[in-house]
Amino acid sequence: MAEYLKNLTESQRQAVTHVDGPLLVVAGAGSGKTRVVTFRIAHLISRGVWPGQILAMTFTNKAAGEMQERVRALAGDAPRWVGTFHSACARFLRQDLDKLPDGRTSQFTIYDQDDQTAIVKHCIKTLKLEERGIEPRPTLALISNAKNSRISPGAFRVWSREGETVQAIYQLYEDTLRQMNAVDFDDLLILTVRLLEEVPHLRDIYHSRFRYVLIDEYQDTNTVQYDLLKLLTGPTRNVHLTGDPDQSIYSWRGADFRNINRFLNDFPDALLVRLEQNYRSTQTVLTAANELIRHNSERIDKELFTDNGAGVPIRVVRAPSEREEAAWVAERVVTLRLQGIGLSDMAVFYRTNAQSRAFEEVLMRVGIPYQILGGIRFYERKEVKDLLAHLKLLVNPRDIISLERIVECRPTGVGQKTLADLIALANRRNEPVFTVLQRPDFVEQYDGRVSAKLAAFAGWCRELGQVPLTPVGECVRAILIHSGLLEYYRGRADKDPLAEDRIENLKAFAVRAAEFEEAHPDASLPELLQDVALVADVDNWDRSAETLSLMTLHSAKGLEFPYVFIVGVEEGLLPHQNSREPAQVEEERRLFYVGITRTEQELCVLHAAERRGWRGEVNRCRPSHFLAELPPETVEETDLCFSQTSEYDTYRRGQPRRRQRGEWTEDGDPW
Numbered sequence: 001m002a003e004y005l006k007n008l009t010e011s012q013r014q015a016v017t018h019v020d021g022p023l024l025v026v027a028g029a030g031s032g033k034t035r036v037v038t039f040r041i042a043h044l045i046s047r048g049v050w051p052g053q054i055l056a057m058t059f060t061n062k063a064a065g066e067m068q069e070r071v072r073a074l075a076g077d078a079p080r081w082v083g084t085f086h087s088a089c090a091r092f093l094r095q096d097l098d099k100l101p102d103g104r105t106s107q108f109t110i111y112d113q114d115d116q117t118a119i120v121k122h123c124i125k126t127l128k129l130e131e132r133g134i135e136p137r138p139t140l141a142l143i144s145n146a147k148n149s150r151i152s153p154g155a156f157r158v159w160s161r162e163g164e165t166v167q168a169i170y171q172l173y174e175d176t177l178r179q180m181n182a183v184d185f186d187d188l189l190i191l192t193v194r195l196l197e198e199v200p201h202l203r204d205i206y207h208s209r210f211r212y213v214l215i216d217e218y219q220d221t222n223t224v225q226y227d228l229l230k231l232l233t234g235p236t237r238n239v240h241l242t243g244d245p246d247q248s249i250y251s252w253r254g255a256d257f258r259n260i261n262r263f264l265n266d267f268p269d270a271l272l273v274r275l276e277q278n279y280r281s282t283q284t285v286l287t288a289a290n291e292l293i294r295h296n297s298e299r300i301d302k303e304l305f306t307d308n309g310a311g312v313p314i315r316v317v318r319a320p321s322e323r324e325e326a327a328w329v330a331e332r333v334v335t336l337r338l339q340g341i342g343l344s345d346m347a348v349f350y351r352t353n354a355q356s357r358a359f360e361e362v363l364m365r366v367g368i369p370y371q372i373l374g375g376i377r378f379y380e381r382k383e384v385k386d387l388l389a390h391l392k393l394l395v396n397p398r399d400i401i402s403l404e405r406i407v408e409c410r411p412t413g414v415g416q417k418t419l420a421d422l423i424a425l426a427n428r429r430n431e432p433v434f435t436v437l438q439r440p441d442f443v444e445q446y447d448g449r450v451s452a453k454l455a456a457f458a459g460w461c462r463e464l465g466q467v468p469l470t471p472v473g474e475c476v477r478a479i480l481i482h483s484g485l486l487e488y489y490r491g492r493a494d495k496d497p498l499a500e501d502r503i504e505n506l507k508a509f510a511v512r513a514a515e516f517e518e519a520h521p522d523a524s525l526p527e528l529l530q531d532v533a534l535v536a537d538v539d540n541w542d543r544s545a546e547t548l549s550l551m552t553l554h555s556a557k558g559l560e561f562p563y564v565f566i567v568g569v570e571e572g573l574l575p576h577q578n579s580r581e582p583a584q585v586e587e588e589r590r591l592f593y594v595g596i597t598r599t600e601q602e603l604c605v606l607h608a609a610e611r612r613g614w615r616g617e618v619n620r621c622r623p624s625h626f627l628a629e630l631p632p633e634t635v636e637e638t639d640l641c642f643s644q645t646s647e648y649d650t651y652r653r654g655q656p657r658r659r660q661r662g663e664w665t666e667d668g669d670p671w
Contacts, residue, residue, distance in 0.1 A: 002043070002046065004039060004042065004043075004074055005017070005039075005043075008036075008039065009275075009277055011273055011274060011275050011276070011277075012032060012035070012036050012039070012275065014271075014273050015036050015040060015273045015275075016036055016039045016040045016043050017040075017043060018040070018240075018271055018273075019044070019047065020236065020238055021237060021238065021269065021270070021271065022237050022238075022239050022240075022263075022267035022269065022270035022271070023239070023240040023241070023270060023271050023273070024241050024260070024263060024264065024267075024270045024271070024272050024273070025240070025241065025242040025243075025273045025274075025275060026243070026244060026245070026260075026272065026273070026274050026275070026300050026302060027242055027243065027244055027274075027275040028244060028246070028274075028275055028276050028278060028302055028304045029244065029246075029247060029278065029280070029281075029289070029304065029593075029594070029597035029598075030278040030279055030280030030281055030304075030560070030597060031275035031276065031277060031278055031279070031304070032275065032277075032279055033216070033242050033244075033275060034063065034066070034067065034070075034216065035070075036242065036275065037056065037067065037214055037216050037240070037242055038067050038070040038071050038074065039074065040214070040240065041054055041056060041067075041071045041075075041078075041079060041082075041214065042070075042071050042074035042075040044212060045071070045075040045077060046075055049211065049212065051077050051078060051079040051080065052079065052080055052081070052209070053209065053210060053211040053212065054079040054081065054082075054210070054211070054212045054214070055079070055081045055088065055210040055212070055213050055214070055232065056079060056081065056082045056083075056213075056214040056215075056216070057082075057083065057084065057085050057088050057213075057214070057215055057216070058083075058084060058085075058215075058216035058217055059084060059085065059216070059217050059220055060084060060558070061083070061084060061087070061534065061535060063216065063217075063558070064082050064083045064084055064087070067082050067216075068082045081210070084534060085188075085189060085225055085228070086185060086188045086189070086534050087530070087531075087534050089188040089189055089191075089192040089228070090110065090188050090530050090534065092192050092195065092206075093106065093108070093183075093188065093191055093192060093195070094106050094526070094530075096195055096199075096202060097191065097195070099195065099199050099202060100191065100194060100195050100198065100199070102178065102191065102194075103178045103179075103181075104178060104181050104182075104183070104191075105181055107181065107395055107396050107526060108181050108182060108183050108396065109180070109181065109182045109183070109392050109395065109396040109399045109402070109529070110182070110183055110184075110185070110188070110529070110530060110533035110534070111177070111182050111183065111184050111401065112379075112380075112533060113140070114380070114385070115182075115401050116140055116184050117136045117137055117140055118401055118404075119173055119176050119177070119401065120136040120137075120139055120140050120143075120169065120173060121136050122176065123169045123172040123173050123176065124136065124139075124169060126172060127168055127169065127172065129165065129169070132165070134165070134169075139166055139169055142166055142170075143166070143169070143170050143173060144184075144186055144253070144254075145253075145254060146170065147186040147187075147190055147224075148186060148222045148223060148224055148253070148254030149222075149223055149254065150190070150193075150223055150224060150227070153167060153170040153171035153174055154171075156170050179398065180396075180398050180399055180400055180401065181396050181398040181399070182396070182398075182399060182401070186224070189224045189225060189228060190224055192228060193224055193227050193228050193231060196228070196231040196232070197231065203231060206232060206234075207232075207234030207235065208234070210232060210234070211234070211236060211238055212238045212239075212240070213229065213232050213233055213238065213239045213240070214239075214240040214241075214242075215229060215239075215240070215241045215242065215243075216242050216243075217242070217243060217558075218241040218242060218243030218259065218260065218263075219243035219244055219245050219247055219248040219255070219257045219259075219260060220243075220248065220250050220255045221255060221256070221259050222253070222254035222255050222256060222259075223254065223256065224254075225259075226256075226259045226262060226263075229241075230266065237267065239267070241260075241263060243260060245257045245260055245298075245299050245300055246293050246296070246299055246302075246590055246593055247557065247590060247593070247594050247597075248587070248590060249553075249554060249557065249587060249590050249591045249594055250554070251587055257298075258298070260300070274300075274302050276302050276303055276304055276305060277304075277305060277306065277307075278304045278305065278306040278308075278597075279306070279308075280306075280308075280560055280597070280599075280600055281306060281308065281311075281597060281599055281600060282306065282308050282309060282310060282311025282312070282599075282600075282601065283305065283306050283308065283309065283310050283311065284310050284311045284312065284313060284314065284634050285311065285314065285596060285597070285599050285603055285634075286304045286305065286306055286597075287631055287633075287634050288314055288596060288630045288631060288634040288635070289304065289593055289596045289597050290303055290304055291629065291630065291631045291634075292589065292592065292593055292596065292626060292629050292630060293589065293590070293593045295589060295629050296586045296589055296590065297586070298583075298586065304597075311601060311602075312601070312602055313634060313635060313636035314596075314603045314604075314605060314630065314634055314635050314636065315602075315603070315604040315605070315635075315636050315637075315638060316605045316606075316607075316627060316630075316635050316636070316637050316638070317604060317605070317606045317607075317637075317638045317639075317640065318606075318607055318608075318609060318623070318637070318638070318639045318640060318641055319606055319607070319608050319609065319640045319641075320608070320609050320610065320640060320641050321608050321609065321610045321611065321612070322355075322358045322568075322608050322611050322612070323358055323362070324608070324640060325358070325567055325568070325606050325607075325608045326358040326359045326361070326362040326363075326567075327362055328606065328640065329348060329359065329362075329565050329567065329604070329606065330359075330362045330363060330366050330368060332565070332604065333346060333368055333548060334366070334368070336563060341562070341563065342546060343368070343369065343370075343546050343547050343548045344544065344545060344546055344547065344549075345561060345562040345563055346548050346549070346561060346562070346563040346564075346565070347548070347549040347550070347551065347556070347559070347561040347563070347564055347565070347598070348548065348549070348550045348551075348565045348567060349551060349552070349553045349556050349564065349565065349566045349567070349595045349598070350550075350551075350552060350553070350566075350567050350568050351552065351553055351568055351573045351574045351576060351591075352552065352568075352573070352576075353552060355567065355568050355573075356372060356550050359550060359567075360372075360550070363548065368548055369546070369547045369548065370547050370548040370549070370550055371545060371547045371548075371549060371550070372549075372550045372551065373549060373550070373551035373555045378505070378508075379532055379535060381502075381505055382409075382502070383485065383489065383502040383503075383505055383506055384505055384506070384509055385405070386405060386406075386409040386410075386483075386485060387479070387480060387483060387485060387506055387509055388402075388529070388532065389401075389402035389403075389405040389406050389409070390402075390406060390464065390479050390482075390483050391476065391479060391525060391528075391529055392529060393406060393434055393464070394464060394465065394467060394469070394479065394525065395469070395525055395526050395529060397432035397433075397434035397435050397465075398432040398434075399434075400423065400433065403419075403433055403434060404419065407419060407457075409485070410484060410485065410488040411488075412453070412457050412460075413451065413452075413453025413454060413456065413457055414453070414454060414457050418454060419433075421446075422436065422437070425445070425446065429445075434461060434465070437457070437458045437461040437462075438458070438461050438462045438465045440462075442458045443455060443458070460482075463482060464479070464482055467479055467482065469524045469525040469526070470523075470524045470525070471517050471521075472513050472514075472516055472517040472520075472523055472524065472525055472527075472528050473510075473513050473514035473516075473517040473518075475513075475525050476509070476510050476513035476514075476525075476528070477510050477513075477514075480506060480509075480510055485506055486503060486506060489502045489503050489506075490503065512532075513528060516528050516531060549561070553566070553574075553591050553592070553594060553595045554591070556594065556595060556598050557594055559598055560598050560599075560600055561598060561599070561600065562599075562600040562601045562602070563599075563600075563601060563602050563604075564595070564596075564598050564599040564602070564603050564604070565604045565605075565606065566592070566595045566596070566603070566604070566605045566606070567605075567606045567607075568606070568607065568608070569592070569605050569606065569607045569623065569624045569626065569627060570607045570608065570611075570621045570622060570623055570624055571621070571622040571623070571624055571625065572621070572622075573624075574588060574591070574592060574624050574626065575588035575589070575624065575626070576588060588626075589626060589629075592624075592626050605627070607621065607623045607624065607627070608621055609621060609641050
């Protein structure tokens with residue numbers, strides 16, 4: 001037996017040593033599922049499988065990077081095709097998108113949410129719908145949900161209650177993306193699925209290339225990702241899925257935990273392995289989590305257990321208000337620090353981002369350093385997006401969104417009317433605007449009077465177009481200098497208090513490009529842009545920083561901390577006021593389950609008796625009914641309201657209680 005197999009449990013070993021045929025690993029929280037995936041890859045390599053024939057996909061760059069490092073340490077080599085769904089599909093499309101009669105080329109730009117929102121705004125304006133009060137971001141969410149469900153613009157009207165208005169925006173949005181040679185994140189998956197469906201010989205090539213397909217966090221897959229999985233699985237049917245239906249919490253972005261049942265129907269001969277031994281939490285935490293999730297109906301049964309010992313009870317704390325709730329957490333954090341516990345070992349989870357405000361105020365006042373997972377990302381900062389626009393335009397001359405950003409980010413002498421005239425000229429010539437601007441005969445071809453500023457901008461575009469795309473580090477440095485952004489912000493030092501920070505961020509991006517070049521010597525600018533576009537929030541989070549971590553329960557997925565605080569566990573917050581259908585309540589319960597199972601040693605759950613609404617009114621709050629589902633022997637209650645019997649205790653016993661004025665009801669909410 002190989003040395004690395006000796007330290008595995010019987011269930012883990014069964015999954016790791018499985019070679020041929022479909023495999024489903026139902027892995028409980030903290031059961032070492034990523035270890036099983038990496039060990040199985042290493043085991044396949046040790047049995048002579050060429051690493052290039054293994055495709056492994058997960059949901060974050062961080063998880064993919066860790067997977068590669070672990071496999072390399074075990075087997076001395078690692079598959080080149082280990083990454084996120086989106087990064088793998090981006091690589092597929094860079095190679096083969098030209099084979100799809102779509103009009104886009106392999107030099108496509110990946111648009112982020114801000115870029116997508118800009119296109120939706122443009123669509124609303126073009127369709128003369130501004131007066132109807134249509135909001136771009138909710139509209140974009142509807143479009144994304146439709147795309148993830150594989151609903152075309154033509155079928156949208158039947159699929160959604162939103163009707164022909166959103167259908168028209170959806171159609172124009174798709175047409176605009178094609179015209180700009182751009183894709184959104186949904187397109188990375190959808191176009192790959194179309195490629196495999198519509199080009200059979202290419203599908204055969206992929207089947208011969210990838211003998212083994214492994215998917216981690218399978219419970220988070222949506223319809224498109226499941227279709228992709230089936231298309232990538234060749235005649236050998238060597239597909240390995242790892243997931244936990246009890247941790248499926250992303251239905252709002254299309255994830256469907258029922259894909260696990262679909263897999264079992266499509267692959268009835270699949271080997272099913274349960275991983276139930278937990279290596280993270282105490283038995284008290286697991287007993288509470290097991291009993292909580294047992295109230296859900298649609299699940300594959302499993303019972304988590306551990307050898308870690310019972311541990312301390314879960315502290316359920318009732319605070320008078322959200323301010324006292326935050327103050328209690330801060331006081332507990334200070335106590336733990338005095339006991340030698342580092343801030344990086346603690347985290348606060350909440351249901352909505354708005355709940356962080358009270359905690360930020362208290363933490364700043366007390367002097368506790370903190371970081372928020374899901375705050376403004378480095379690549380979302382204005383100055384960094386301005387620089388990225390220059391890089392994107394150089395790679396994709398059809399990228400109008402980036403050109404618009406360039407002319408607006410600093411004085412260029414090109415206004416909206418001039419830009420509209422340039423777009424009209426480019427359309428008549430059937431050329432990208434950036435290409436038209438670079439022509440030596442631009443002045444002669446332009447219809448109107450060419451001002452000195454416009455002529456200078458055209459000359460600037462010609463120089464930008466001559467910058468080589470490799471080596472990446474030198475390319476980015478050259479464009480940063482040519483962009484004029486450094487000089488622009490230096491000149492605004494007396495007007496913009498963030499000017500120095502912006503300059504440092506621009507320089508930091510140049511350093512990032514140099515590091516990327518060092519890690520990928522043969523890479524060009526499009527590959528750097530792809531890498532940047534696919535970075536997720538969790539990839540930016542610094543786990544080693546000596547700070548208290550604040551995050552939503554959704555962001556906490558996949559993380560673990562010795563000391564965890566889950567706050568705002570009240571009706572209307574958790575479960576959320578918008579989750580009223582039974583299936584929605586079950587997902588809210590899974591969300592609470594995810595939060596509980598992040599805990600290694602001590603868990604504190606808090607709820608407030610009152611919260612202030614946005615109009616200034618004070619609203620009474622009920623503790624979440626999820627609290628009544630925790631076994632009494634796992635809980636220790638603290639009532640900061642100094643009443644003899646807490647509302648939570650009354651609620652647990654099921655006794656009737658007079659409804660408080662302003663309290664959340666089925667017909668309304670106090671927020």
